Amino acid sequence: MKESIFYNPSSDKMVGFVELGPFGPSSEIAATHALQFYARAVTCKFSRPITFFPTKNLQAQQLVSIFWETGEFLVSCGFDVLGVIADG
Numbered sequence: 001m002k003e004s005i006f007y008n009p010s011s012d013k014m015v016g017f018v019e020l021g022p023f024g025p026s027s028e029i030a031a032t033h034a035l036q037f038y039a040r041a042v043t044c045k046f047s048r049p050i051t052f053f054p055t056k057n058l059q060a061q062q063l064v065s066i067f068w069e070t071g072e073f074l075v076s077c078g079f080d081v082l083g084v085i086a087d088g
Contacts, residue, residue, distance in 0.1 A: 005030055018056050023066050032056050035063070037070045042082060050074065 005016040018027040031054030040047045051070055071081050 017054065019054050020058075020062060020066070021053065023053075023062050023069075027056075029056050033058075035066065037066075039074060039079065 005014060007013075008015045016030055018024075018029045018031045033055045035051075035053040035055050035058060037050045038048070039050050050073070051066070053066065074081055
């Protein structure tokens with residue numbers, strides 16, 4: 001991911017900063033990485049990104065919180081989480 005800050009006139013926001021939503025404070029640090037959780041079904045063709053966070057130096061506790069919250073969200077939507085694959 002390329003480090004870049006720019007103004008998005010349609011949302012009237014600056015884009016490109018680290019943003020962890022409820023898992024961390026807002027930051028004025030430019031993001032250099034992206035954390036994405038993606039759900040893929042085993043028995044049908046469902047395949048969707050679930051969450052996306054622009055990051056730079058993600059702390060382990062933040063990653064654990066985001067991981068479990070995402071899993072709980074999928075279960076609350078009726079999905080059975082059978083496995084997890086990590087890349088990166």
